[in-house]
Amino acid sequence: MKQRVAITGIGAVTPLGVGADTLIDRWTAGESGIEEGLGRCSDFDAKELLSIKEVRRADRFTQLSLVACNEALAQAGWGEEPPVDPGRVGCIMGTGIGGMGTIETQLDLLRERGAEAVSPLAVPLMMANAASGVVAMRHGLKGPSYGTVSACAAGAHALGTAFRMVQYGDVQACVAGGAEAGITSLAQAAFAGMGATSPSGESRPFDARRDGFILGEAAAGLVLETEEGAQERGAEVLGWVTGYGATADAHHLTAPEPSGEGASRAIELALADAEIGPEDIDWVNAHGTSTPLNDSSETEALKRSLGERAHELPVSSLKGSIGHTLGAAGAVEAASAVLGLGRGIAPPTVGWEERDEDCDLDYVPGEARTLEGNGRPLRAISNSFGFGGHNAVLVLEAS
Amino acid sequence: MATANKDQIQERLTEVLEGFGADREAITREADWESLDVDSLDLVELAQIVEEEYGVEMKEEHMKEMKTVGDAVDFVAERTES
Numbered sequence: 001m002k003q004r005v006a007i008t009g010i011g012a013v014t015p016l017g018v019g020a021d022t023l024i025d026r027w028t029a030g031e032s033g034i035e036e037g038l039g040r041c042s043d044f045d046a047k048e049l050l051s052i053k054e055v056r057r058a059d060r061f062t063q064l065s066l067v068a069c070n071e072a073l074a075q076a077g078w079g080e081e082p083p084v085d086p087g088r089v090g091c092i093m094g095t096g097i098g099g100m101g102t103i104e105t106q107l108d109l110l111r112e113r114g115a116e117a118v119s120p121l122a123v124p125l126m127m128a129n130a131a132s133g134v135v136a137m138r139h140g141l142k143g144p145s146y147g148t149v150s151a152c153a154a155g156a157h158a159l160g161t162a163f164r165m166v167q168y169g170d171v172q173a174c175v176a177g178g179a180e181a182g183i184t185s186l187a188q189a190a191f192a193g194m195g196a197t198s199p200s201g202e203s204r205p206f207d208a209r210r211d212g213f214i215l216g217e218a219a220a221g222l223v224l225e226t227e228e229g230a231q232e233r234g235a236e237v238l239g240w241v242t243g244y245g246a247t248a249d250a251h252h253l254t255a256p257e258p259s260g261e262g263a264s265r266a267i268e269l270a271l272a273d274a275e276i277g278p279e280d281i282d283w284v285n286a287h288g289t290s291t292p293l294n295d296s297s298e299t300e301a302l303k304r305s306l307g308e309r310a311h312e313l314p315v316s317s318l319k320g321s322i323g324h325t326l327g328a329a330g331a332v333e334a335a336s337a338v339l340g341l342g343r344g345i346a347p348p349t350v351g352w353e354e355r356d357e358d359c360d361l362d363y364v365p366g367e368a369r370t371l372e373g374n375g376r377p378l379r380a381i382s383n384s385f386g387f388g389g390h391n392a393v394l395v396l397e398a399s
Numbered sequence: 400m401a402t403a404n405k406d407q408i409q410e411r412l413t414e415v416l417e418g419f420g421a422d423r424e425a426i427t428r429e430a431d432w433e434s435l436d437v438d439s440l441d442l443v444e445l446a447q448i449v450e451e452e453y454g455v456e457m458k459e460e461h462m463k464e465m466k467t468v469g470d471a472v473d474f475v476a477e478r479t480e481s
Contacts, residue, residue: 052418119447
């Protein structure tokens with residue numbers, strides 16, 4: 001039997017600051033954490049928040065993960081040990097790249113000082129599954145634990161996978177999310193080289209002048225539990241995951257399929273999974289990267305999957321505020337969606353000013369919008385699409 | 400290769416272990432690795448530093464015999480005496 005899946009903890013470290021409340025407060029106020037064309041977590045000081053050993057034994061993407069998941073688990077009311085059988089608690093963390101900073105530092109050492117200078121910690125720091133392993137170790141989570149790797153959809157795939165595991169009773173609870181710390185010289189050069197990042201240094205999702213994404217870093221972790229488990233513990237339910245859909249474009253290595261066919265199928269599958277229709281959702285927390293190709297094809301996908309309803313819904317992208325946090329994006333955005341639903345608001349797409357004829361939906365310019373539930377719980381979809389043609393969509397519901 | 404006396408070696412190893420996260424006060428000659436939360440990954444890093452700074456090769460079989468900070472200091476001291 002399928003279980004209803006509650007969200008009982010949310011943690012985030014983003015360019016808007018450390019903490020989930022900071023994320024939703026500042027996004028709602030229309031603020032931006034982008035500085036000098038980059039979305040850095042400037043307020044994040046790992047040494048203040050983690051032990052010396054934790055800092056030394058973790059690449060930045062894992063440090064961000066630990067702090068985000070510590071926050072989520074504290075909010076869920078978990079102590080040093082899980083409140084349920086540890087073997088029934090999973091940990092799934094997505095990342096686009098993994099320990100990019102470590103790879104670059106160690107490659108410099110290798111070239112400058114030879115093989116013997118390479119750190120024995122290089123492998124455990126760089127591996128893309130490090131975040132899930134370290135978070136599981138820190139909190140004694142002994143169920144299924146691994147990373148998901150699907151570029152900018154990785155965080156959403158992690159949450160979707162965790163949702164399924166809890167829903168079908170593989171585990172009773174799962175800590176899941178995504179992390180990325182890819183503001184490194186190689187990643188910056190590589191994304192710029194392929195024309196993905198913004199030459200103007202502006203994040204303007206769905207705006208006519210958009211010219212690429214702003215590279216960002218972040219992490220978010222959510223605690224998912226069965227409804228029954230959350231009730232037994234007396235845990236506060238912050239929201240629900242009610243649907244998940246994932247597809248592939250099978251079209252191009254980096255470009256989305258222009259008609260939005262793959263993305264729209266993911267949206268349709270997610271709605272069907274939640275057993276609802278387009279009229280039952282109130283907000284689209286968009287992928288909206290600020291690249292010319294994504295934003296037009298995502299708009300097409302929304303119209304294709306939601307029909308007329310697409311024109312009635314507020315569609316906002318967090319990336320106007322924090323840039324594109326790659327493998328963290330799906331998790332940070334799902335977190336922001338649950339928090340927005342909890343407050344009954346759709347925050348604005350920061351940076352949107354000029355209408356593009358290919359992007360003709362309501363992108364919530366200027367100010368946050370109040371959402372009207374009309375007597376039923378508020379719902380949102382959170383879209384994530386990754387290089388490689390990976391599409392993942394979550395349906396989230398207010399508590 | 401540097402020549403160093405035991406006090407200097409102990410001081411340097413104390414710095415390294417403190418950098419690994421061990422509590423400075425707890426780092427005595429008698430302190431064993433477990434009490435300092437120094438594990439196998441730390442020891443491999445320690446060996447790398449010892450080799451680079453003292454030219455002393457600390458292999459896995461040596462590390463197995465070393466239980467305390469004093470054992471490591473003596474190991475390095477014996478091999479750097481001229």
